[in-house]
Amino acid sequence: MAEPDLIAAVATAPGLGAIGVVRISGSSLRELLVPLLGREPAPRRGVLMDFLDSQGQAIDQGLVIYFPAPHSYTGEHVLELQGHGGPAVLQRLLKRCVELGARLAEPGEFTQRAFLNGKLDLAQAESVADLIEARSEAAARSALRSLKGAFSQEIHSLVADVTTLRMLVEACIDFPEEGIEQLEAASARPRLKALLDRVQAVESAARQGSLLREGARVALIGRPNVGKSSLLNRLAGEDVAIVTHIPGTTRDVIRQELVLDGVPIYILDTAGLREARDPIERLGIDRTREVIRSADLALVVVDVREGLTVDDETVLGELPSGLEKIIVLNKIDLSGGSAGASESPRGCEVRVSALSGEGVDMLRSEILRAVGWRTGEEGVFLARARHLEALRAAALHLVRAGERYGEFELFAEELRLAQEALGEITGEVTADDLLGQIFARFCIGK
Numbered sequence: 001m002a003e004p005d006l007i008a009a010v011a012t013a014p015g016l017g018a019i020g021v022v023r024i025s026g027s028s029l030r031e032l033l034v035p036l037l038g039r040e041p042a043p044r045r046g047v048l049m050d051f052l053d054s055q056g057q058a059i060d061q062g063l064v065i066y067f068p069a070p071h072s073y074t075g076e077h078v079l080e081l082q083g084h085g086g087p088a089v090l091q092r093l094l095k096r097c098v099e100l101g102a103r104l105a106e107p108g109e110f111t112q113r114a115f116l117n118g119k120l121d122l123a124q125a126e127s128v129a130d131l132i133e134a135r136s137e138a139a140a141r142s143a144l145r146s147l148k149g150a151f152s153q154e155i156h157s158l159v160a161d162v163t164t165l166r167m168l169v170e171a172c173i174d175f176p177e178e179g180i181e182q183l184e185a186a187s188a189r190p191r192l193k194a195l196l197d198r199v200q201a202v203e204s205a206a207r208q209g210s211l212l213r214e215g216a217r218v219a220l221i222g223r224p225n226v227g228k229s230s231l232l233n234r235l236a237g238e239d240v241a242i243v244t245h246i247p248g249t250t251r252d253v254i255r256q257e258l259v260l261d262g263v264p265i266y267i268l269d270t271a272g273l274r275e276a277r278d279p280i281e282r283l284g285i286d287r288t289r290e291v292i293r294s295a296d297l298a299l300v301v302v303d304v305r306e307g308l309t310v311d312d313e314t315v316l317g318e319l320p321s322g323l324e325k326i327i328v329l330n331k332i333d334l335s336g337g338s339a340g341a342s343e344s345p346r347g348c349e350v351r352v353s354a355l356s357g358e359g360v361d362m363l364r365s366e367i368l369r370a371v372g373w374r375t376g377e378e379g380v381f382l383a384r385a386r387h388l389e390a391l392r393a394a395a396l397h398l399v400r401a402g403e404r405y406g407e408f409e410l411f412a413e414e415l416r417l418a419q420e421a422l423g424e425i426t427g428e429v430t431a432d433d434l435l436g437q438i439f440a441r442f443c444i445g446k
Contacts, residue, residue, distance in 0.1 A: 006026030006032065009105035022097065024080075026076055027077065036096065037049050040066070041065075044066070060092075060093060065079075073114055073119065106440075108440065108441070122438070125439075127147040137262060146382050158195070165188065166412060166419065206383035218297045220301060221270050223312060226330060226331075227301055235364070270292075303330060328349075330354050333356050390421045
């Protein structure tokens, strides 16, 4: 019987498929090979073999690849059984592995073992899940860049520079009478400024990557019958919302995902904001207000023929103070106006026709600008919220270090805190409960 540390899982998606993969990992894997396969397969070569039950009968036949430690994904002995993709066959095979001493793997446990065994750092491990979950080609490319270590290399380089600066400051603590002269001779102040600039540049690239990963929530709001649903249909390229001339048709929030320049954009068409007597419409309006509070951007749709009415001004007045907004002047096909974008005291205004599509491409560009996307993905890392928080914390401590330039102990402490914040990204400084939260979001078998 194999030891309890042996884990097994179906690594392919549920449902019918041509091929299904069962993955097994653990230090005692070799004890399982003969009873399961009849013999030990050659390392790192695809071998056609029978997968055997307890009576020596074939459960299935398929390709076997054996990766002896440490040259494997997890750093342990790993076996991949690539058989037919029927759920019944895969479950029989998984059951056989459990009979031989394996236990069912937890979500993300293979990748967690890769991290714990030094095959990946934490940022790379997270990018595995990001690559699987990528919603666009741009997101997939950025996730792969992080998986290959581009993001980690930037962080390691920053940590190395902070370490060098810390060494200079620590030397000043030991010889305070020559401290300032030593720092000036080593160009400590320019080094600190350059380091802060680099951290902020990495944070900017990571913020772009966070947009690729998380997307942006865009609320379509405005008075009834100004063309919100028509605009949603035009942006989506299909009829996803009912369009009528009857005010109050939209009663619930309609969610539609778009991908603009690789960025997932979640358009939320809401009930028209007005005083409503219908209790169902009032519920829709309450949900509209909830959507507005959680949105990253508001598209305030206005009938261009009427301009901004008192009711429109009321809608604008209800928006949270920090919420980005674009005023969409719709129905230029009826007013005889032309498409375009301009700045006003109220913010960006875009003139469009939801009916004909005129000006809608311009609106798409303004949406991307408003949510913070810069065209082009070179150097973008598919970052998570915790990465951004760590980078912001590191930048803050570097700013404080500059403020404590002549106070060596405090200067050194701020540098230490900056280094610790950066180390959290790659897992050099990590709490066990954080690891549990990260890997629990992975799919089974990865």
